[in-house]
Amino acid sequence: MNLTQxxxxxxxxxxxxxxxxxxxxxxxxxxxxxxxxxxxFSLSNQIVFYAGPTKSSNNRVAIGPTTxxxxxxxxxxxxxxxxxATVGKGKRTEMARELCRQYRRLYFVAPSGAAAALSxxxxxLEIIAFEDLGPEAVYRVQxxxxxxxxxxxxxxxxxxSVGSYRF
Amino acid sequence: xxxxxxxxxxxxxxxxxxxxxxxTTANDFVTNQVHAYEGPxxxxxxxxxxxxxxxxxPLCQDTGMVEFxxxxxxxxxxxxxxxEILNNAVKKVYSSNPFRYSVVSEPLYERKxxxxxxxxxxxxxxxxxxxxxxxxLVKGGGSENLTKLFxxxxxxxxxxxxxxxxxxxxxxxxxxxxxLNVGIGMGGxxxxxxxxxxxxxxxxxxxxxxxxxYAQLEDExxxxxxxxxxxxxxxxxxxxxxxxxxxxxxxxxxxLPIAVSVDCYLCxxxxxxxxxxxxxxx
Numbered sequence: 001m002n003l004t005q006x007x008x009x010x011x012x013x014x015x016x017x018x019x020x021x022x023x024x025x026x027x028x029x030x031x032x033x034x035x036x037x038x039x040x041f042s043l044s045n046q047i048v049f050y051a052g053p054t055k056s057s058n059n060r061v062a063i064g065p066t067t068x069x070x071x072x073x074x075x076x077x078x079x080x081x082x083x084x085a086t087v088g089k090g091k092r093t094e095m096a097r098e099l100c101r102q103y104r105r106l107y108f109v110a111p112s113g114a115a116a117a118l119s120x121x122x123x124x125l126e127i128i129a130f131e132d133l134g135p136e137a138v139y140r141v142q143x144x145x146x147x148x149x150x151x152x153x154x155x156x157x158x159x160x161s162v163g164s165y166r167f
Numbered sequence: 168x169x170x171x172x173x174x175x176x177x178x179x180x181x182x183x184x185x186x187x188x189x190x191t192t193a194n195d196f197v198t199n200q201v202h203a204y205e206g207p208x209x210x211x212x213x214x215x216x217x218x219x220x221x222x223x224x225p226l227c228q229d230t231g232m233v234e235f236x237x238x239x240x241x242x243x244x245x246x247x248x249x250x251e252i253l254n255n256a257v258k259k260v261y262s263s264n265p266f267r268y269s270v271v272s273e274p275l276y277e278r279k280x281x282x283x284x285x286x287x288x289x290x291x292x293x294x295x296x297x298x299x300x301x302x303x304l305v306k307g308g309g310s311e312n313l314t315k316l317f318x319x320x321x322x323x324x325x326x327x328x329x330x331x332x333x334x335x336x337x338x339x340x341x342x343x344x345x346x347l348n349v350g351i352g353m354g355g356x357x358x359x360x361x362x363x364x365x366x367x368x369x370x371x372x373x374x375x376x377x378x379x380x381y382a383q384l385e386d387e388x389x390x391x392x393x394x395x396x397x398x399x400x401x402x403x404x405x406x407x408x409x410x411x412x413x414x415x416x417x418x419x420x421x422x423l424p425i426a427v428s429v430d431c432y433l434c435x436x437x438x439x440x441x442x443x444x445x446x447x448x449x
Binding site: 051053054057064067089090114115118134149159 | 191208210211215218219222223224225226227228229230264265266267268269278280282308309312341342344400401402431433
């Protein structure tokens with residue numbers, strides 16, 4: 001996937017890896033950095049998926065995006081740590097769009113409220129840090145043909161600012 | 168006077184069955200709406216209903232903090248404390264299914280997960296009915312974050328109130344997984360209005376307010392919200408709201424509380440009714 005060429009509204013069925021984290025994990029990362037402590041994993045060249053999975057059944061978990069806007073306060077930190085794209089749901093703040101443009105990073109939306117269907121696209125899921133946070137721990141997951149739509153592209157174009165049908 | 172007794176175990180069993188059902192089976196209304204939708208991610212949303220049904224995985228990974236509304240006859244007693252019955256049902260459903268524990272024990276400092284999705288939120292209403300009706304909402308945190316309370320001026324007119332609601336949904340509706348159900352609580356005190364807005368969400372899709380003026384208001388807000396073209400997933404295609412319901416109550420001469428609550432496109436809600444199994448003379 002060549003991220004630089006993707007444009008808003010484009011549907012991408014992504015095969016590769018995500019790092020899964022949400023509010024509590026990012027808050028902890030921020031705290032560790034403030035104390036000048038090292039992180040237990042690298043975020044360099046990673047795509048971060050804002051989500052928290054369910055418990056598993058027959059080795060399957062349900063998963064889906066959470067509201068990205070809540071994560072905007074940590075977006076600069078993620079980009080500074082080398083994150084190349086984020087995945088979540090919904091419109092973000094003006095600040096987040098500006099950060100995407102400035103750092104040349106992408107924001108994708110994933111289907112929300114479709115966790116059972118998305119379970120079919122997960123391959124290997126493992127906890128890599130902050131296990132005590134339960135569903136808010138950091139996970140690494142391999143995905144196959146995971147459905148995404150480009151919401152903010154490298155130039156800071158944003159589907160929620162366009163505000164109309166363009167598919 | 169007679170005291171009527173409701174059996175805790177029977178109520179718990181009924182709740183367990185319904186809590187599991189709403190998390191894994193889309194209701195007929197939602198299924199029809201999703202099947203009629205052709206737009207961004209429509210393939211995934213349709214597939215989701217089938218996969219959840221077949222696998223027992225939940226429709227949404229956010230299996231909610233469960234909120235109960237219990238309407239009980241004034242002479243009814245439960246064979247165990249009501250909150251324990253409700254929490255036991257939640258605990259059993261969420262620990263035996265591939266659902267998510269989404270509740271933390273304290274809001275600000277540690278935010279430690281309770282690891283069984285309890286406690287639930289419980290509202291109790293004493294009535295003159297002879298049985299017990301438990302309504303519940305399984306609503307995600309994303310839609311809950313869209314709850315809004317306006318302490319409007321008591322002299323505000325209908326149009327000002329409509330604008331408050333429309334502007335709120337216009338700004339934030341896309342974050343609540345639309346098409347939304349919108350519950351509006353009017354009057355009472357600040358806290359009462361918020362509870363009324365939640366109660367409004369427990370109504371069935373086609374129910375309209377008994378007062379024709381409020382029914383007309385529901386319809387007008389419904390039309391206005393659908394003109395916003397927020398659409399499924401907030402991606403501009405399909406309806407913005409499924410339904411708008413208003414619940415109102417008497418209020419203070421200086422107040423006009425207006426509370427708005429929303430539920431997501433999956434509308435995971437249910438109703439359980441139970442008759443007392445025994446009566447006893449006092």
